[in-house]
Amino acid sequence: MEKDISTEKKIKEAARKVFHEKGYGQARTRDIADEAGINLALLNYYFRSKEKLFDIIMEESLIEIFSIIIDIVNDESTSLDRKIDIVVNGYIDSLLVNPNLPLFVLSEIQANPEKLMKKVGVPKSMILNSYFYKQMQDQLDLKDIKDFTPLHIFINLVSMTVFPIVGKPLLMALHHPMNEDMYMTFMNERRIFVPMWIKGMLKIDE
Amino acid sequence: MEKDISTEKKIKEAARKVFHEKGYGQARTRDIADEAGINLALLNYYFRSKEKLFDIIMEESLIEIFSIIIDIVNDESTSLDRKIDIVVNGYIDSLLVNPNLPLFVLSEIQANPEKLMKKVGVPKSMILNSYFYKQMQDQLDLKDIKDFTPLHIFINLVSMTVFPIVGKPLLMALHHPMNEDMYMTFMNERRIFVPMWIKGMLKIDE
DNA sequence: GTCTATAGACTGATAGAC
């Protein structure tokens, strides 16, 4: 196919796909080698072991999932209103292309919490210290809302956006009849509705 | 410990624990045998194979996760307002006791969608045909809300309730400092807030 | 029913030829 891509890159792309689909435990190094179109021995030649290859993929996946929002969340020149639209749509855009990413990250963190926590070290207190958090707090103060915190709203935003992607198979099984087109329509509707509901919680535009 | 419990029951309980923690792929039959305090051979004596044991645990887990809401959702004598409170609190109660249950179900469904879809056969169109759905639709009609459907609201309710449990490790890593007590406080706050937000979307009490 | 011992298959990793 792409004969210009280096072998190392081919292996990494194959590993990403297989790990994201099956998780560390169920992924086989032979699967990755086959997917990359190379031999098993070559995988160990480039990356010393399955675990070292996994660590690389996991670190890149964590960066991937945070980088979707980290820039916009800390942008001081974007209004709260627009920021909500951008964060929701950023996640939907990204996760419809990589639907396995969030469940992969959540599963592997649970499988190995202490190890993977360290890698999250950089964006520690990423939520609490973000400009987004401050903007939400200002809005809550403005509307004299004292019962809940910006953390609840942030979790609501991520939950309502990411959960329908993680739970897609269950959703499609439970809500019959639902096909791929209907699911896509459903997710595209949420690009409008989730920001609307979040803004409602914050009493924006009232 | 509990010497009255039959060996079969002990193995099933151990299997449930190990499968929920590690998933099918990473769970070892020896882990289950050790957890049950019996020998590995005995596991295969009672259940023919790891996979057959897993199938039993998986089916019970699916029933478990649906039975939390299936009765209340179809109860025609409970008002929409109260029903929302009960569904949210039912999930929080149940999942704080079994925090691994939802991620286990979501992961294994993704790992083997076609196989597990069949087991969801019973509650097919469980959402669409529920009395809960009808009550939400009536409320949307009453308030002349035409842009979104009850399905969106139902997904919002489940998302905002279940996602913070599935994402607990990530939440605790990102929102520093957060300890167990703070997490429990956070989840208990959501017993009040999630119903409040859902009712806001449906314009109940306005 | 419950155990020990082991077979048999799979998997990650390496040796060695090219």
Added chain:
DNA sequence: GTCTATCAGTCTATAGAC
């Protein structure tokens, strides 16, 4: 760098004693 062949370890499952 890339391959084939194979080793060593792990895991599920079973045979057979009690």
